[in-house]
Amino acid sequence: MDSETRNPTAPVIPELDYSEPPTGSDRRAFMVRSAMATAIIAVGGTINPLFAQTPANAQPVKLDPNLNVVKQSKGPVMTLVDEFYKVGPGPSSSHTIGPMRITYDFYQRAIKLPQAELDQATALKVHLYGSLSATGKGHGTERAALAGLIGHEPATIDPVAVLDKMQAEPDKVYPVKLGTKTINASLKDIIYDATKGDFPHANTMTVKLMAGDKVLLEQEYYSVGGGFIEWKGYAPPEKHAPKYPYETMAQVIDYTKRDNISIAQLAMANETSISGRSEAEINAFLDKIIGAMRATVKTGLAAPTSTLPGPIKLKTKAGDVFRSAQAEAIPARKAIGMVSAAALAGSEENARGHLVITAPTGGSAGVMPAVLYSLDQAGAKVPDQKLREGLLAASVVGYLCKHHATLAAAEGGCQAEIGVASAMGAAMIGQALDAPPQVIANAAEGALEHHLGMTCDPVAGYVQIPCIERCAFGAVKSWTGYLIAKNEIPANRRVDFDSTVQALAITAKEMNSKYKETSEGGLAVSLTLC
Numbered sequence: 001m002d003s004e005t006r007n008p009t010a011p012v013i014p015e016l017d018y019s020e021p022p023t024g025s026d027r028r029a030f031m032v033r034s035a036m037a038t039a040i041i042a043v044g045g046t047i048n049p050l051f052a053q054t055p056a057n058a059q060p061v062k063l064d065p066n067l068n069v070v071k072q073s074k075g076p077v078m079t080l081v082d083e084f085y086k087v088g089p090g091p092s093s094s095h096t097i098g099p100m101r102i103t104y105d106f107y108q109r110a111i112k113l114p115q116a117e118l119d120q121a122t123a124l125k126v127h128l129y130g131s132l133s134a135t136g137k138g139h140g141t142e143r144a145a146l147a148g149l150i151g152h153e154p155a156t157i158d159p160v161a162v163l164d165k166m167q168a169e170p171d172k173v174y175p176v177k178l179g180t181k182t183i184n185a186s187l188k189d190i191i192y193d194a195t196k197g198d199f200p201h202a203n204t205m206t207v208k209l210m211a212g213d214k215v216l217l218e219q220e221y222y223s224v225g226g227g228f229i230e231w232k233g234y235a236p237p238e239k240h241a242p243k244y245p246y247e248t249m250a251q252v253i254d255y256t257k258r259d260n261i262s263i264a265q266l267a268m269a270n271e272t273s274i275s276g277r278s279e280a281e282i283n284a285f286l287d288k289i290i291g292a293m294r295a296t297v298k299t300g301l302a303a304p305t306s307t308l309p310g311p312i313k314l315k316t317k318a319g320d321v322f323r324s325a326q327a328e329a330i331p332a333r334k335a336i337g338m339v340s341a342a343a344l345a346g347s348e349e350n351a352r353g354h355l356v357i358t359a360p361t362g363g364s365a366g367v368m369p370a371v372l373y374s375l376d377q378a379g380a381k382v383p384d385q386k387l388r389e390g391l392l393a394a395s396v397v398g399y400l401c402k403h404h405a406t407l408a409a410a411e412g413g414c415q416a417e418i419g420v421a422s423a424m425g426a427a428m429i430g431q432a433l434d435a436p437p438q439v440i441a442n443a444a445e446g447a448l449e450h451h452l453g454m455t456c457d458p459v460a461g462y463v464q465i466p467c468i469e470r471c472a473f474g475a476v477k478s479w480t481g482y483l484i485a486k487n488e489i490p491a492n493r494r495v496d497f498d499s500t501v502q503a504l505a506i507t508a509k510e511m512n513s514k515y516k517e518t519s520e521g522g523l524a525v526s527l528t529l530c
Helices: 027-042 093-110 131-139 141-149 160-168 249-259 263-275 279-302 318-326 331-352 367-375 384-404 418-432 437-449 467-487 497-510
Strands: 086-089 123-128 174-178 181-185 190-192 204-211 214-225 228-231 355-358
Touching (some): 086 093, 086 279, 093 123, 093 131, 093 141, 093 204, 123 131, 123 141, 123 181, 131 190, 141 160, 141 190, 249 263, 249 437, 263 384, 263 437, 279 318, 279 367, 279 384, 318 331, 331 355, 331 367, 331 467, 367 384, 367 467, 384 418, 384 437, 384 497, 418 437, 418 467, 437 467
Parallel strands (some): 123 190
Antiparallel strands (some): 086 355, 174 181, 204 214
């Protein structure tokens, strides 16, 4: 409409503003305001003068200082790969590996008591609280806890010979040696206690050594995610100072620029300086993790189609998806199918209660093995050294999420498990393919950002629906995050990794508790089992 035919009383519609928003402002909010102003004029309205105002400089959101995620985020990252990548039985690092480590720890404490006290012992009792009580039965928490009491550790246990046998013989009694005294323990000694209460952590449990009604030894423990455990009065072990002390990804990137090193090289330098071990020792551990990841995918893909344990009666499908993907003629479809099949394989092994790797958790145990599979001889054919470097870069991403937010679905929903695993996978891909540090950080950010808000709502309390398929989607998103980051101009990314981790922490804090591994919301209540 030209100036001669336009109604002179009609408001003038401004041209679209393609300029960048003011420095420090929220770009999305700025664009929404601009679009809203244009739309209001177009329909004959009047602009609210507030729309025309320049937004205030963006300020980082401050977390409540009383939050556990804040208290744990003081000082540089000190986590090590052998603490982070753990081998143990599925289906959950927080509900299986953690409780087994806890009861094994308690047993080691108990046998140090004077024999005169041990001679009075009559029973061991374990009380499960919060999420451990709400969904523990679907995770086999009682079997894991009993296994630790009778002397089994997660990394060396044979799940079939021990845990599956416990399930098949629920009334069996097991002898527990306390010096020269022997007492009996059984699944009846593992008590599913209160699901709601003012617990220090969503995964709280107590273990007691009893002499009749008298308590000889008692300890309160917390399974804080990823197989990590703490206890009342816990103090982290003393460690050496890191060569590159960092609390943020921004600091990591600054170090890599200053010293012209990769994220993997930075991680290795810290592993050796904090632990005092050699690079060869660190690499030997990483090789064990690589071997375990290969094994879980291989075993899962080779397993015949079967029904997973529990009331859902869910059929496995990793092998079927794998065979269909192999027959696919279009390369992109084949690649996605192969990654998905590998993730399903690892996650189904987890659901069976077989040995998996926490990366960062049992519930997300299909993601990183699938990424490794896609980089390994079945996919990109990168050498083992690149796989080691990939695991190191991925660990930095996982450490930062643990440091500032959470890895536990019981504390933060599935964004804390699948989201972090997907971000780690994106970092692993980028590092293994020699991407620059900023691209790696951007890849991890993208994968994590697009899992924010994901709830944990396991149907019937079992790590099956939606958990198994989520591993496949998370692994594919790892590649998506990397490919977007690789093909964009790194400096143009407007959302940084540290802001996204902060968003993870905030969302975890504000998420309704029924979406935090309690099976009280979402699919867990909308899906009816027949």
